[in-house]
Amino acid sequence: MSQLDKLWEYQQAELELAKLNKEMHSSPNYQKRSKLQKVLREQMDVINGFETELETRSAQLASMQTQLENLLHDYDLEKSELDVMETDEEATPEELTESKKAIEKLVGRINALSRELNALVESCDKLAESINTTYAKAGKAKRDFDAVRTVCDEEKEGFAPKIDELSKKLDAIRSDIPDELFETYSTFKKNHSAPIAPLSNGRCGGCHMALPAVVEKRVQAGNTIVRCENCGRILFCRQ
Numbered sequence: 001m002s003q004l005d006k007l008w009e010y011q012q013a014e015l016e017l018a019k020l021n022k023e024m025h026s027s028p029n030y031q032k033r034s035k036l037q038k039v040l041r042e043q044m045d046v047i048n049g050f051e052t053e054l055e056t057r058s059a060q061l062a063s064m065q066t067q068l069e070n071l072l073h074d075y076d077l078e079k080s081e082l083d084v085m086e087t088d089e090e091a092t093p094e095e096l097t098e099s100k101k102a103i104e105k106l107v108g109r110i111n112a113l114s115r116e117l118n119a120l121v122e123s124c125d126k127l128a129e130s131i132n133t134t135y136a137k138a139g140k141a142k143r144d145f146d147a148v149r150t151v152c153d154e155e156k157e158g159f160a161p162k163i164d165e166l167s168k169k170l171d172a173i174r175s176d177i178p179d180e181l182f183e184t185y186s187t188f189k190k191n192h193s194a195p196i197a198p199l200s201n202g203r204c205g206g207c208h209m210a211l212p213a214v215v216e217k218r219v220q221a222g223n224t225i226v227r228c229e230n231c232g233r234i235l236f237c238r239q
């Protein structure tokens with residue numbers, strides 16, 4: 001058997017293997033598995049997004065709580081000062097008014113910050129709720145996924161002996177093919193499923209284009225790799 005016949009045999013085994021893989025991956029269970037996998041990935045992305053958002057908001061919350069503590073501290077100070085002033089006969093009415101104004105201003109800021117804090121706490125709660133809901137959905141998708149994966153694994157086991165046999169066959173044939181020829185084949189294989197085609201009745205078996213007699217002669221001579229002028233496939237004459 002010539003090297004090109006070997007390569008042809010290799011290609012046939014490879015195509016058979018591809019067909020088997022396609023058949024395995026197109027079963028309804030496998031399709032369901034792929035779909036659920038996609039759903040799971042999307043849900044995890046959503047959860048990750050929510051969690052990042054929650055972290056940001058928690059950091060905001062901590063910073064606002066510190067601000068509130070500082071304001072309350074300032075309020076306490078101002079209030080004690082006012083208490084002292086109110087018992088101090090030397091304190092002027094202007095000083096008292098100023099102190100009261102400062103306290104009012106602080107109360108205003110404390111109230112505004114409290115409202116902001118409450119709104120933020122509420123939004124964090126909602127976010128946490130969304131995370132829980134998405135987790136529950138993801139949990140269901142994960143259970144469905146695990147169940148269908150088991151079925152797919154069983155299906156795969158059914159294909160395994162044939163796939164194994166073909167893989168071994170490919171390895172065995174490969175060792176009989178020279179590297180240069182195999183490289184040409186592999187490069188072409190990246191874009192075409194069948195890089196080698198028989199030449200019969202002066203036509204390329206791949207694209208069916210009629211080729212000049214000289215091409216057929218070169219293929220028959222078998223000294224070099226001859227490729228179809230039209231589609232680029234490696235040509236060979238069946239022996």
Ligand SMILES: [Zn+2]
Pocket residue numbers: 204205206207208209228229230231232233
């Ligand atoms: Zn061709």
